[in-house]
Amino acid sequence: MYDVVIIGAGVTGCAVARELSRYQLRACVLERCEDVCCGTSKANSAIVHAGFDAKHGSKMAELNVRGSRLMPEFCRELDVPYRRNGSLVVCMDEADLPKLHELYENGLKNGVEQLEIIGAETLRTLEPNISLNAVGALYAPTGGIVCPFTLTIALAENAYANGVAFRFNTEVAALHRENGLWHIQTNRGEVVSRCVVNAAGVYADTLHNLVSETKLHITPRRGEYMLLDRTAGAHVSHTVFQLPGKLGKGVLVSPTIHGNLIVGPTAEDISDREGTDTTASGLHELAEKAQLAVSGLPLRQVITSFAGLRAHEDGHEFVLGEADGAPGFFDCAGIESPGLSASPAIGQFTAKLLREKLNLAEKPDFIATRDGIPDPKSLSPDEYRALIARQPAYGQIVCRCEQVTEGEILDAIRRPLGAKSVDGVKRRTRAGMGRCQAGFCSVRVMELLSRELGISMDAVTKCGGDSRYITGKLKEG
Numbered sequence: 001m002y003d004v005v006i007i008g009a010g011v012t013g014c015a016v017a018r019e020l021s022r023y024q025l026r027a028c029v030l031e032r033c034e035d036v037c038c039g040t041s042k043a044n045s046a047i048v049h050a051g052f053d054a055k056h057g058s059k060m061a062e063l064n065v066r067g068s069r070l071m072p073e074f075c076r077e078l079d080v081p082y083r084r085n086g087s088l089v090v091c092m093d094e095a096d097l098p099k100l101h102e103l104y105e106n107g108l109k110n111g112v113e114q115l116e117i118i119g120a121e122t123l124r125t126l127e128p129n130i131s132l133n134a135v136g137a138l139y140a141p142t143g144g145i146v147c148p149f150t151l152t153i154a155l156a157e158n159a160y161a162n163g164v165a166f167r168f169n170t171e172v173a174a175l176h177r178e179n180g181l182w183h184i185q186t187n188r189g190e191v192v193s194r195c196v197v198n199a200a201g202v203y204a205d206t207l208h209n210l211v212s213e214t215k216l217h218i219t220p221r222r223g224e225y226m227l228l229d230r231t232a233g234a235h236v237s238h239t240v241f242q243l244p245g246k247l248g249k250g251v252l253v254s255p256t257i258h259g260n261l262i263v264g265p266t267a268e269d270i271s272d273r274e275g276t277d278t279t280a281s282g283l284h285e286l287a288e289k290a291q292l293a294v295s296g297l298p299l300r301q302v303i304t305s306f307a308g309l310r311a312h313e314d315g316h317e318f319v320l321g322e323a324d325g326a327p328g329f330f331d332c333a334g335i336e337s338p339g340l341s342a343s344p345a346i347g348q349f350t351a352k353l354l355r356e357k358l359n360l361a362e363k364p365d366f367i368a369t370r371d372g373i374p375d376p377k378s379l380s381p382d383e384y385r386a387l388i389a390r391q392p393a394y395g396q397i398v399c400r401c402e403q404v405t406e407g408e409i410l411d412a413i414r415r416p417l418g419a420k421s422v423d424g425v426k427r428r429t430r431a432g433m434g435r436c437q438a439g440f441c442s443v444r445v446m447e448l449l450s451r452e453l454g455i456s457m458d459a460v461t462k463c464g465g466d467s468r469y470i471t472g473k474l475k476e477g
Helices: 011-020 059-078 094-110 120-126 148-161 201-211 280-293 339-358 381-390 406-414 422-429 442-453
Strands: 002-007 027-030 087-091 116-119 136-140 144-146 165-167 172-178 181-186 189-198 218-228 239-242 252-255 261-264 302-313 319-322 329-333 397-399
Touching: 002 011, 002 181, 002 339, 011 027, 011 148, 011 329, 011 339, 027 148, 027 189, 059 094, 059 144, 059 148, 059 339, 087 094, 087 120, 094 116, 094 136, 116 120, 120 136, 144 148, 148 165, 148 339, 148 422, 172 201, 189 201, 189 339, 201 218, 201 302, 201 329, 218 280, 239 280, 261 280, 319 339, 329 339, 397 406, 397 442, 406 422, 406 442, 422 442
Parallel strands: 002 027, 002 189, 027 165, 087 239, 189 329
Antiparallel strands: 087 136, 116 136, 172 181, 181 189, 218 261, 218 302, 239 252, 252 261, 319 329
């Protein structure tokens, strides 16, 4: 039996797990996929929003601003790439300048620091490739960029190091409360817990509605993206937004923490909670809208496109706290943008509620830090030579595009909660994320997974489940 079971190993669930691991308790994370970061958390803009656009007085606004402030130290402790590059909301028409000032005033009310309205001349000094039609912008120096994969994985690894259990390929089918305990039925048997945290992304309303008379409704909102090669990464240095519309913040153009350029997302409400396919119409819309604010976008350098789903709650608000009529069942639902930005604060908020509910005591030996996979590209020549002397596999390049070594891949597989699929390796090391999109390195990554996991090559998957690369043999021998 557990004190707390968290359903969902995205950035929200892992942030809650990490904060709860500060206390003396038994906690477990249930995840239906084969790894952490397999849902919304793996397909988003990778932006740490400053917090100027969420409605003043909302949990979304409060936790966005707090999360943005926490993020630098959070990432330092967990060895996660983060950069405060600043953001710009570009106004393309003088008639819309009042809307820009409204956004500015809302940001001030939310507590966002260093906000200012800048004119076209200053804007073009900051971003020479901004559209000639731009008449001004809201400048938020506290906006940032982060690696969402590394952040989620780091949270999980740190929680695990502090005693939190993780069960993968474990899907929740039903749950009910009996004699003061929650009985959670999964495809791998029953799990019993004093409390439950619902961090199930686009499925969070389904779980909530099983236990509470106060119903939630979440709509999967598909956002399509294009990722450009590193040669395009310096086209803008800030995150460039357009004035928000009724379906969200609109299409952004931003550098990524790893030096690429990202464009997106679109916003389309769909019914399919697994609908992460891209569409010709969506990508066409993306290209058209992105070029309204940024001139000369080198869209011929797109190396991949992808789509993610945002868990849009009808009231466009984070749903947090103990559910009505369900003692001990705590929601982290409706966590759409700025959910990644708010994740450190959501973790603290929810852990505080559970600490008070269960009267938890702090753990005297809590481990606050985590070391990531060594990156040879960040080392001096002498440091790199020393690393190779200790671990020769770090001298063997596997992914040429991203210069990822065999040593990094082995570390990704062997470390706690290590990679079990090709995508798991990719999210931890970037092997396969470069220009050729795994055209050269995938077979070698498969060989390393096969050897390290003790499975045959035809059992290696792209992302767990039935996603096998090898479906049969042309000949024996």
